[in-house]
Structure formats: C-alpha cells, structure tokens
Amino acid sequence: MTATPQTVRARIFYTPGEALADGELRLAKVRDDLVRVRLRASGVCGSDLHVADGDWTVQGPLVLGHEGSGIVEDVGPGVRDVRPGDRVVLSWFAPCRRCRNCAGGRVWLCQNTRSLENTLPDGTTSFVSSAGTPVPAFLGLGTFSEATVVPESAAVKIPDEVPFSVAALIGCAVTTGVGAVVNTAQVRPGDSAVVVGCGGVGQAILLGLGLVGADPIVAVDLSDERLALARELGAAHALRGDDSGSGDHVRSITGWGADHAFEAIGRAATIEMLPSLVRRGGQAVIVGMPAEGVAVPLDPFDLADGGKRILGCNYGSSVPSVDFPRLARLYASGRLPLDRLVGRTTTLDAVDGALDDLRRVAGLRTIIRYEDGP
Ligand SMILES: [Zn+2]
Ligand SMILES: [Zn+2]
Structure with missing residues (x-):
C-alpha cells in the first residue's frame, strides 16, 4: 500500500x-x-x-x-x-x-x-x-x-x-462487437449477416462474423475507406449506405433478407431500416448507442407478420471476467x-x-x- x-x-x-x-x-x-x-x-x-x-x-x-x-x-x-x-x-x-x-x-x-x-x-x-x-x-x-x-x-x-x-x-469495441455476434445474436456458421456502420464496433462485428463462419457477410457504410477495410475484414459485399438501392441489394444478396442485421452507429435512420434488411424470422440487433431522446418509427405489422425480432445489445451481452480473457486468447492464437x-x-x-x-x-x-x- x-x-x-x-x-x-x-x-x-x-x-x-x-x-x-x-x-x-x-x-x-x-x-x-x-x-x-x-x-x-x-x-x-x-x-x-x-x-x-x-x-x-x-x-x-x-x-x-x-x-x-x-x-x-x-x-x-x-x-x-x-x-x-x-x-x-x-x-x-x-x-x-x-x-x-x-x-x-x-x-x-x-x-x-x-x-x-x-x-x-x-x-x-x-x-x-x-x-x-x-x-x-x-x-x-x-x-x-x-x-x-x-x-x-x-x-x-x-x-x-x-x-x-x-x-x-x-x-469496449471488440467485446461489444464480437459479443453482439456470439452472445447477443448467437450467429451460427452459414447464417447471413449485414453490418450497418463499419466504425470500431462494426469492424469488430465483422471479425466476430468471420470467427463464427457467417456467410455471406454484407457491410454498409458511407465511407469508401471503411468499406474497403470491411472487405479486408471478411465482408464479401460492401455497399454505400447512401445508395437508394442498398436495401434491395442486401435482400438480393442474402436471398430473402439477412438472418441477422447489426446496427453499429446509433442513428435513427439506420435503426429504422434495420428490420427491413432481415428475412422473415430474422433478427435485428441494435448495438450502436444513440443520442438521448432519439425515437424510431417501426412497422409493427412487418415485425409481427414476419416473426422478426429486435434485440438490444449492451456491451456485447458479455461477462468481462470470462469474455476478456477468451477474446485475448483468440487473438493470441491467431483466430481473431x-x-x-x-x-x-x-x-x-x-x-x-x-x-x-x-x-x-x-x-x-x-x-x-x-x-x-x-
Ligand atoms: Zn466505448
Ligand atoms: Zn449486479
């Protein structure tokens, strides 16, 4: 002391x-x-x-x-x-x-x-x-x-x-992003996924999707630099979010929509579009933290009729004492x-x-x- x-x-x-x-x-x-x-x-x-x-x-x-x-x-x-x-x-x-x-x-x-x-x-x-x-x-x-x-x-x-x-x-970013994939969404090998927002947390989501073998992986962002990086991190498709056809493009790449859609920005407009990117029975995972007071209109018929789920994700639903050493080991072994x-x-x-x-x-x-x- x-x-x-x-x-x-x-x-x-x-x-x-x-x-x-x-x-x-x-x-x-x-x-x-x-x-x-x-x-x-x-x-x-x-x-x-x-x-x-x-x-x-x-x-x-x-x-x-x-x-x-x-x-x-x-x-x-x-x-x-x-x-x-x-x-x-x-x-x-x-x-x-x-x-x-x-x-x-x-x-x-x-x-x-x-x-x-x-x-x-x-x-x-x-x-x-x-x-x-x-x-x-x-x-x-x-x-x-x-x-x-x-x-x-x-x-x-x-x-x-x-x-x-x-x-x-x-x-923060890695536990949140990888945890969103592994713990919150529990993505399985071969599940399709779209990541909206490829900043620090979105990049970690991409690595998490690669770790569990998601396929195909689609990245959406406004920065060409980040989209190029998203490809390097395992995204097979990288789309500009300001392209009006990006939603249709995601749905055509993944068949009927993705099994999992992750929002990693915290913006109302991108959170609102998230359920439209998932297939019937798929899930939309809100990972990005919005500013206080942000409200988002949702289409309850689409959610109910399509059996879609919206999941909130805080800190990757992680247990730090368990997940930090696990992520560190996956890094040290070259898997992550x-x-x-x-x-x-x-x-x-x-x-x-x-x-x-x-x-x-x-x-x-x-x-x-x-x-x-x-
Ligand atoms: Zn943070
Ligand atoms: Zn407690």
Whole structure:
C-alpha cells in the first residue's frame, strides 16, 4: 500500500463542444477491493464523443475515456483476482456480483453497478482535484489519464502476449462487437449477416462474423475507406449506405433478407431500416448507442407478420471476467486478428484530435499510448 497520494495528468470534460482541459488530479486511495492501474493504452470511442459533443447529458468535470488497458500498480487488502504487475483490460461496467442479474450470469445487466453514475461502488470518485473537489471518471474508468483507480471487478487479467493497444480495444469495441455476434445474436456458421456502420464496433462485428463462419457477410457504410477495410475484414459485399438501392441489394444478396442485421452507429435512420434488411424470422440487433431522446418509427405489422425480432445489445451481452480473457486468447492464437482494428497512435495531449478522427467517420480506431512499447 502506498501512503502518499498519487497525482496524475488527465484530460477533463467540462462543457459540451469545448476542448477537454488538461488537469492534475489526485487519485483515490487504494482501499478495500480497489485497484490502481497505470494506463498504457486507451481507445477513443463514440461514447466519449457523445459526452464531448453533448449528445448525452453529463455534468462536468469528468475524466473521459473508458476503453483502456494497463498494468496493476497497487491493490487494496480485499483484492483477490489481480496483483501488482498484472496486465489488465478495464471493464466499463463493474458488476456488483450479487444482484439477481449478476447471480444469474447476466452481469452486463447488473442493477447495482455505479459505473453508469461515473463513480466507484461506494459513490466516491476515482479522482479528486487539487482543491479537494471530487472528479468523476467516465463509466467508472476515466482512461484519459495516466492512471486510475477502479473496483477489482473492472480490472480483468489477460495474457502478457496481448499488446496494450489490442487489449484496450477489448475493453469496449471488440467485446461489444464480437459479443453482439456470439452472445447477443448467437450467429451460427452459414447464417447471413449485414453490418450497418463499419466504425470500431462494426469492424469488430465483422471479425466476430468471420470467427463464427457467417456467410455471406454484407457491410454498409458511407465511407469508401471503411468499406474497403470491411472487405479486408471478411465482408464479401460492401455497399454505400447512401445508395437508394442498398436495401434491395442486401435482400438480393442474402436471398430473402439477412438472418441477422447489426446496427453499429446509433442513428435513427439506420435503426429504422434495420428490420427491413432481415428475412422473415430474422433478427435485428441494435448495438450502436444513440443520442438521448432519439425515437424510431417501426412497422409493427412487418415485425409481427414476419416473426422478426429486435434485440438490444449492451456491451456485447458479455461477462468481462470470462469474455476478456477468451477474446485475448483468440487473438493470441491467431483466430481473431484484432490488431487489424488498431489505427493511428497518439498521446494524451492530442486526445481532442482523436475525437476529431471519430467525427470524420472514416478509418480505424485512434489509440492513446502512455508509454512506448507493445
Ligand atoms: Zn466505448
Ligand atoms: Zn449486479
């Protein structure tokens, strides 16, 4: 246990639409079942952008970032599963492990988690300003900082051979995307699938579909760069979403419509079209996170008559303590080429530029690196 308070540099959200502020913050003391993690890599995800752009109502100050990996530096006396020196992926959903959903194995639906309130399980915060003001961490992580303090249930050990950039992506995009295929939709070999939106999560969905042997796989996006990438990631067909015939094209490629359609953007217009892309008896899976208050008209006759299902998917219906190591092993064995999803690397100082990368809606995930190395 360390007696002196730890001070870290972080990028802090105050006001929607403004650049993140640079700040020096004190870390919470490592106590009980808390773990201090020195960040090595953090992805920059659409959910960070939703906060930065004011799509979601969040009060500042807040340390953004929720897709991170690093090294355990110190642990509280109640910690059992990790120890200093372990390489970990952070989970932005720290389950209580006790509620009905947790006990039933559906930890992604935990009813008691405080992660969504951006605090630690006891309601305190991971960071404190030099003036003593509590500074919450986005989804209980705040990975746009040199280090953070999280509950043990949010720090999952993975094998050392997984590079930190890949490990960071397992913390959100990969678990969400591959989990949407494997856990939420339970796609079977030979099932047809269409992926609408080929950003970080959509790219992970494509890899998940390749892993389970979906066929054919159709990708839809507005960026030619991302459509070319989608082909490299296993899509047999890559269609421009702004082509008015794209829906008919999906239906003709897949016969009567796809067995599974995934929406990985969170846009009303694409969510609305999703059921029309699936065959009778098929399922539409909503993976992208919309802005607050977005409503979508649906055709209930088509859903009822066609026996179609709409599935919501949060965090890939995944159990981090089980699924993070599983995804890491699939990467290490060469079955899941997650390094294909790693885009340019940048530094904490330049995180606003990484948010701009997301606004461009093209290319791969930008990764913040805290130190050089794998
Ligand atoms: Zn995310
Ligand atoms: Zn729970």
